[in-house]
Amino acid sequence: SKQIVLKNHIESGTPTLEDFEEKTFEFSIEELKNEEVVVKLEIVSPDPYMRGRMTTRKSYIPPFEIGKPIVGYAIGKVTKAGSASKYSVGDYIMGHLPWQSEFIYNSNSPYANKIDTTLAPLESFLSVLGMVGLTAYHGLKEIAEPKQGETMVISAAAGAVGQLVGQIGKIKGCRVVGIVGSEEKIKYIVDELGFDVGVNYNSPTYKDDIAKAIPNGVDIYWENVGGVVSDAIWPHLNKFARIPLCGVISQYNSTEKDVGPRIEGYLLKTSSKLQGFIVANYASKHAEALKELAQWYKSGQLKDRHTINNGFDQLVPSFLALFKGTNTGKMMVKL
């Protein structure tokens, strides 16, 4: 069996392969307790928020423990089940699982659930029908409240959350503008997902391009990135704009405190609402959200692209690649 452990906390800067260790060991089961199962890890979701757990900073979720396997959203298959286990052999479970190829798991843990594999392909439970889909859904419904005809701008628009936010924006009748890091990603969001316009923040004319893309200003800015990418948006906020603050990935590896044009003035004079959130805030509404997400997915209104890498040795590189933008749609690793 193999596992990936964190060798040291990384308080700032960009993590490297050397910060992680792949350990190989003999996996043997001496005794399986009644409520326990053996799980084989199948598909793993490397997520940007995991960067925060690699520091010792206080947050909504504790730091990873040094020398212990990394834990993150993943799908595993039950290969053995204790006599009183909630799961049966062959079941797939999704939730917070260790980056370890095989492990013993308490089936009563609230951090994983059985998934209904008849609903959608397995991968979708780490994307549109998982944490990522719920993030897009709740952030839009609870904070953005999109209305027909409004302009919605999204940063990291071709990524896991961004691709879904923009498509739901279209379902709600918005004019949707996506900010991405390459021309290929513009093609993806416009030609395949139906966004109205794509803007490349790596272009030297980014600020002008964004101004041209939003002649009627911005009613909703979905913040995934922060820093200079969003600085270009603040001067264009309309009165009563809403800004779901989902993430600031451009800052997660930064070695200095963020500085930039102060945004308070823009918020104040437009009476805009900026609200940070984490998807777990809305746990009581997950079931209802998943119903609607599944309907949109089934009807083809919500497409769900993934970037899939294969093999245990791709876990860490795939996580690191999130900060380079090599993924389109949800980054995943199949084992």
Ligand code: NDP
């Ligand atoms: P993505 O699939 O969007 O992958 C990350 C993308 O971010 C990359 O593909 C890249 O796209 C872009 N990016 C990376 N570094 C930079 C940079 N320095 N400047 C600009 N763009 C950059 O990830 P997710 O959809 O999983 O996450 C998106 C955001 O949502 C993150 O900030 C994450 O932390 C947050 N999040 C928050 C949740 C919550 O509950 N609040 C839950 C889930 C995610 P490109 O090529 O376009 O640059």
